[in-house]
Amino acid sequence: MSGPYTYKYPRPMVTVDLVVFAFDGQGIRSLFIRRKNDPFAGHWAIPGGYLEMDESIEAAALRELKEETGLDSPVLVEQIGAYGDPGRDPRGRTISIAHVGIVRGLSSKVRGGDDAENASWLEPNEVKGLAFDHEQILARAQEWLKTGVRRDEVVLALLPKLFLKGDLGALFRAVGAKSMRADRWIESRLREETIEEVEGSPGVYKGNF
Amino acid sequence: MSGPYTYKYPRPMVTVDLVVFAFDGQGIRSLFIRRKNDPFAGHWAIPGGYLEMDESIEAAALRELKEETGLDSPVLVEQIGAYGDPGRDPRGRTISIAHVGIVRGLSSKVRGGDDAENASWLEPNEVKGLAFDHEQILARAQEWLKTGVRRDEVVLALLPKLFLKGDLGALFRAVGAKSMRADRWIESRLREETIEEVEGSPGVYKGNF
DNA sequence: ACAAAAGTGTTTAGGTTACACCCATGA
DNA sequence: TCATGGGTGTAACCTAAACACTTTTGT
Numbered sequence: 415m416s417g418p419y420t421y422k423y424p425r426p427m428v429t430v431d432l433v434v435f436a437f438d439g440q441g442i443r444s445l446f447i448r449r450k451n452d453p454f455a456g457h458w459a460i461p462g463g464y465l466e467m468d469e470s471i472e473a474a475a476l477r478e479l480k481e482e483t484g485l486d487s488p489v490l491v492e493q494i495g496a497y498g499d500p501g502r503d504p505r506g507r508t509i510s511i512a513h514v515g516i517v518r519g520l521s522s523k524v525r526g527g528d529d530a531e532n533a534s535w536l537e538p539n540e541v542k543g544l545a546f547d548h549e550q551i552l553a554r555a556q557e558w559l560k561t562g563v564r565r566d567e568v569v570l571a572l573l574p575k576l577f578l579k580g581d582l583g584a585l586f587r588a589v590g591a592k593s594m595r596a597d598r599w600i601e602s603r604l605r606e607e608t609i610e611e612v613e614g615s616p617g618v619y620k621g622n623f
Numbered sequence: 624m625s626g627p628y629t630y631k632y633p634r635p636m637v638t639v640d641l642v643v644f645a646f647d648g649q650g651i652r653s654l655f656i657r658r659k660n661d662p663f664a665g666h667w668a669i670p671g672g673y674l675e676m677d678e679s680i681e682a683a684a685l686r687e688l689k690e691e692t693g694l695d696s697p698v699l700v701e702q703i704g705a706y707g708d709p710g711r712d713p714r715g716r717t718i719s720i721a722h723v724g725i726v727r728g729l730s731s732k733v734r735g736g737d738d739a740e741n742a743s744w745l746e747p748n749e750v751k752g753l754a755f756d757h758e759q760i761l762a763r764a765q766e767w768l769k770t771g772v773r774r775d776e777v778v779l780a781l782l783p784k785l786f787l788k789g790d791l792g793a794l795f796r797a798v799g800a801k802s803m804r805a806d807r808w809i810e811s812r813l814r815e816e817t818i819e820e821v822e823g824s825p826g827v828y829k830g831n832f
Numbered sequence: 833a834c835a836a837a838a839g840t841g842t843t844t845a846g847g848t849t850a851c852a853c854c855c856a857t858g859a
Numbered sequence: 860t861c862a863t864g865g866g867t868g869t870a871a872c873c874t875a876a877a878c879a880c881t882t883t884t885g886t
Contacts, residue, residue, distance in 0.1 A: 417630065417631045417632055417633070418629045418630060418631055419629065419630050419631075419632065419633045419634065420627045420628065420629045420630075421626065421627060421628050421629075421630075421634070422626045422627055422628070423626055423628065423673065424626070424628045424676050425628065425630070425634040425635070425636055425637065426634070426637050426674065426676065427634055428634065428635050428637060428707075428718055464632065465635065465707070465718070467633050467635065467709070467716050468709050468716075469709070470707065470708055470709065471705060471707045471708075471718070493704055493705060495702055496680060496702060496705045496720045498637075498674070498679065498680045498720075499679055500676070500677050500678070500679065507676050507677075509637055509674070509680070509718070509720070511705045511707075511718070
């Protein structure tokens with residue numbers, strides 16, 4: 415960096431955050447880092463960091479994810495909103511552009527990096543004392559997940575490439591979608607060819623992309 | 624302003640934009656300003672401007688709307704996304720947080736102000752040569768409107784306080800929602816008491832809030 | 833009077849909910 | 860054995876879409 419940088423009018427900082435969800439066959443997990451530095455050193459936080467001047471917003475989210483957790487290219491990434499209440503960051507006015515991402519299964523190769531002392535897959539509802547307003551962002555992301563589970567891409571991004579009816583049932587249960595019947599879901603997607611049964615393996619399905 | 628302001632790392636500018644929709648009984652109109660200053664002086668643009676350091680994002684959107692068009696407090700405001708491609712603003716890296724707003728009817732008291740030479744209600748599909756990436760933002764806002772019209776709050780925010788079946792039909796037609804039948808819509812909302820028929824005026828309805 | 837546009841009835845298909853019942857599991 | 864939780868069949872309900880037909884409107 416070659417700073418300092420001088421502007422005529424004050425500018426907020428801009429960060430990106432990325433809530434990553436994965437399904438382990440039992441429940442939904444989310445990826446958190448433990449912050450190495452102040453503010454909130456030692457607290458859990460959603461992966462994220464400063465936007466650089468020459469990269470797109472989504473690229474920044476992916477870069478930060480990679481730097482802080484080692485995770486590469488989620489199956490699906492979507493922006494869910496900008497958070498910018500004055501005071502959300504003690505270092506000064508900060509706007510954070512929040513995203514959700516989905517990866518297929520709990521990648522075991524996550525590791526801390528950069529500002530992250532370590533990175534772990536935690537149950538989103540168990541994590542306490544999140545940094546900044548990350549509780550709020552997480553809540554919104556969970557809401558997104560709960561309603562997003564009606565979208566086939568979201569479901570298929572969460573499930574393993576090959577899955578059983580039981581996996582689907584477990585997934586619906588895990589996100590708290592009520593009375594979603596796996597049998598009906600499969601029946602209907604088979605009809606419209608969103609998924610198909612794997613040749614020679616009755617009861618095993620795969621999504622079509 | 625007391626600038627200059629100096630930071631260790633470069634920071635983008637942050638703006639807010641607000642696409643305002645209104646329904647005039649015939650079609651959807653959207654509020655645009657004609658820019659007074661460069662860049663894009665003389666071009667139409669979505670109302671918006673710089674976020675100040677001590678106001679919330681939504682407050683900034685409302686303030687800019689007021690300053691540039693004279694319009695006060697839309698019935699409904701919602702954030703629709705952050706736009707931040709490098710190069711979207713020739714003045715330098717700028718992140719814009721886009722919103723949609725709905726007002727009830729075409730307020731005739733709109734006037735230009737600030738950076739706005741004037742403000743007018745235009746048909747969104749007719750406007751050409753929008754500033755910045757406002758075409759893209761407008762397109763997303765229209766998309767939001769088209770799908771949002773299934774949400775009762777959105778419909779009721781667009782319609783006058785008292786409305787007829789014909790108004791509803793015209794509205795559905797205006798946003799391009801296909802095969803939405805006003806008779807069925809009303810029937811169903813009456814049942815669940817989202818709207819009610821006005822006493823003594825058969826065929827006149829009003830929303831319940 | 834005619835053509836185009838809007839309104840209306842009917843039917844079909846699909847999804848959602850609720851309920852009843854079965855089966856497996858584990859205390 | 861009993862209680863529990865999940866799976867599964869059935870029926871009621873609602874909504875969306877398609878279609879045909881009528882009514883209205885403008886020229």
